[in-house]
Amino acid sequence: MRHFLSTADWSRQELQALIDRARRYRESPQGDALKGKSIALVFFNPSLRTRTSFDLGAHQLGGHAIVLDARGGTWPVEFEDGAIMDGTAEEHVKEAARVLSSYVDLIAIRCFPKFENWTAEREDPLIMAYAKYATVPVINMETIVHPCQELAHMMALQDTIGDVRGKEFLLTWVPHPKPLNTAVANSALLIASKFGMNVRLLIPDEVYRLDQRYMDAAEKFCGDAGTSLTVTTDVKAAYSGAHAVYAKSWGALPFFGQWDGEAPYRAKGAGFMIDDAKMALTDNAVVSHCLPMRRNVKIADSVVDSPAFIGLAEAENRLHVQKAIMETLANGAEP
């Protein structure tokens, strides 16, 4: 039994097969791959798009999605083995995962970090515990990575720039009023490097480097593919000749959960919004961003409203790739 927790656990060929399957679902949305089957969508954080696309996708495949809103701390869950549960947690993940597995055929989980302690949270304890104790496949709907978004993005990239191998991929930090989760940034790094692109990471300061696990993984994928991973604070160099630009804002990990000290570093990126001037430096690059997206803060209207912007296609692709993922996991088959 396989889970879909991170694209790191799946080969490039397998991921490509999921994307190819997703393209067929885009042409022909209905199917019966989940006939008589069900999926629990467990949300520890809010969602509109993910909830809609998973629920609808399951329905279009003949299955049934059950949305469980675990927000608000109403159902805190214990992960520690042997814990004396006299605190806030009402239930151990052992029981939660096993009981849910006795009802449904797939479990999908969204659980962002709590922004308290990156050393603990980088281990992604909740979804890892679910994956350990569940007796059905578990799908990551965004934790500290966002693998469904990765596939949706790569599908949109291939649809617009064709074969991505050897192309220049720019992941640029962009401004945002608040320090955000690194999940989509980690994921952009993983998928672009895994699919053979030259990857440039543009950050306002070294403190915005992503977690070493993802830096190392991208380094390895680039090494395997004979491509390069470059980290830079030089906006002009980063954009020059890029074929794809991906925007994301995140909080600097050294200040994780204690954001006060981050402000001066964040200020260095004040000019990092994607605009026409920067785009003019690229090789007619496409631009994307996972949604939601703050216009004129992360990306200027003129770029969002230009043909270069493929963020809406990427959002639509979520529906298609998730159907491919659900089908593959539910049927225990290769994609």
Place this chain on the structure above:
Amino acid sequence: MRHFLSTADWSRQELQALIDRARRYRESPQGDALKGKSIALVFFNPSLRTRTSFDLGAHQLGGHAIVLDARGGTWPVEFEDGAIMDGTAEEHVKEAARVLSSYVDLIAIRCFPKFENWTAEREDPLIMAYAKYATVPVINMETIVHPCQELAHMMALQDTIGDVRGKEFLLTWVPHPKPLNTAVANSALLIASKFGMNVRLLIPDEVYRLDQRYMDAAEKFCGDAGTSLTVTTDVKAAYSGAHAVYAKSWGALPFFGQWDGEAPYRAKGAGFMIDDAKMALTDNAVVSHCLPMRRNVKIADSVVDSPAFIGLAEAENRLHVQKAIMETLANGAEP
């Protein structure tokens, strides 16, 4: 492509066709008009009845409803063109509406005014922006009008008093502890006048006049039909000879959002609850109210529990008329 935002955009013949279609669904609830189709139900305000009737209605037509609870400000949305989104809004309605349109075939929205500024809120900015940017039909589940309730009410009226043309319709303000939205009052005015009734608006004071847009529309409909629109503070005159009484409470627009000054005017309506004495003045009128309804505050138990009360039929009709609306919009056909 047509939306269902207000009955003002639909002819009387078209609305009657929707009601007639609803009657057939009442006889035979199942259908396949939404087979393979889906609807997003987006709630910015709570709902039990609307949520149940839309979800069930879509299911009975072979479709699939997805409920998106946007309450609690978790997903504030920007409507302004060109806004620099550095405030609380995480997403522009351009993206929200387009992405949702790429997933589903219909979008239904409930969004009450925020009671801050009627000049802005009378433009119904959220649903209007959704209708502008969505690429699928948008249905109003109550904003500053409540057109689904209108059809359900007219269906119940025709079922009980027959041909409504030339009949006397009384919309009466009734007491309530809090100043409420004018949506259902605006809607009652629109549908009764559009369907050729003589309309009487009974209010405790001139400050309770409804927005001029709806007063003017009702005036025009009455003019077209050769009927009359009367505004009065005289309870006895208002009830005398009425064939239908519709109860609603609302806050006086001149005090919108700053309700303190409204109290003395509200006090003038303290005796406006519908009771047996008032009903005795009518021509055996039927009585209704959209639900929820405070008993013995808005309408006396003796009236609610009498055969004259058609509020339960009206509530049931919501299911039927909404199926007619969804069918018509989803299939791009005339009703």
Place this chain on the structure above:
Amino acid sequence: MRHFLSTADWSRQELQALIDRARRYRESPQGDALKGKSIALVFFNPSLRTRTSFDLGAHQLGGHAIVLDARGGTWPVEFEDGAIMDGTAEEHVKEAARVLSSYVDLIAIRCFPKFENWTAEREDPLIMAYAKYATVPVINMETIVHPCQELAHMMALQDTIGDVRGKEFLLTWVPHPKPLNTAVANSALLIASKFGMNVRLLIPDEVYRLDQRYMDAAEKFCGDAGTSLTVTTDVKAAYSGAHAVYAKSWGALPFFGQWDGEAPYRAKGAGFMIDDAKMALTDNAVVSHCLPMRRNVKIADSVVDSPAFIGLAEAENRLHVQKAIMETLANGAEP
């Protein structure tokens, strides 16, 4: 028309028939008993398991479940006949129950006591009012009893210890940081006595006696069956020779809603957690607990992780028995 409010209203033979039907659903989950039918799941308190198992169960029978989250007091409901509704309640249960009945074929309700006044709350006013005014069958998803859990538990007991008649059933109070609802304890008492077991109730102090209604009912069932009901504070005596141990924590009724005075009595049960030493006194008893369950507070890990623990089977059985209940009520047939 019958409701499923308490097992007290159903004969042992009828309950056994529901359990037998549930066993057939466990073998063959799909059916069409709810084809074209719908159920409203109304939650006044949070739920993950109940929500999942009812929604999925309805779907597997060809029906459609609609989840209505009435938490947070957004929709307070009046129960009093003739009330002048000028307080917080927006709607009378008469309208709420009747309108819902006009949409759906079954109504299921979860509503815990508010922990304010046991004299009032022991009458279970909300679900009783729904049952009075609804024109469709009403199912109890946990109020002051939890009859669905009862059937799931009895099914698990019969699956493991066979014929339960004359066997020794121990309901033991167990520690918990907070005073909890007595529903599952009341229910354990009812079902074990009704099915002919000798029932032992182990409590830290007399103040933990359950409500007299349930004590009397169990006494009567035991009298009818020729078995015994024993209340004890003696741990050793209670466990000796037991065939089934059921764990539950609850608040002492004399301190209902004013828990400060309960602490010294609660302290007497500090050693009541189920552990290996206690289990060694039994006749190889099985152990269960409704979930969620705090490990190492209520039951030690070594017991939960042993083959004696049947709580997961009981949780799974919820799905099966609820399908039997829905089928039986929706079709107006004997089980």
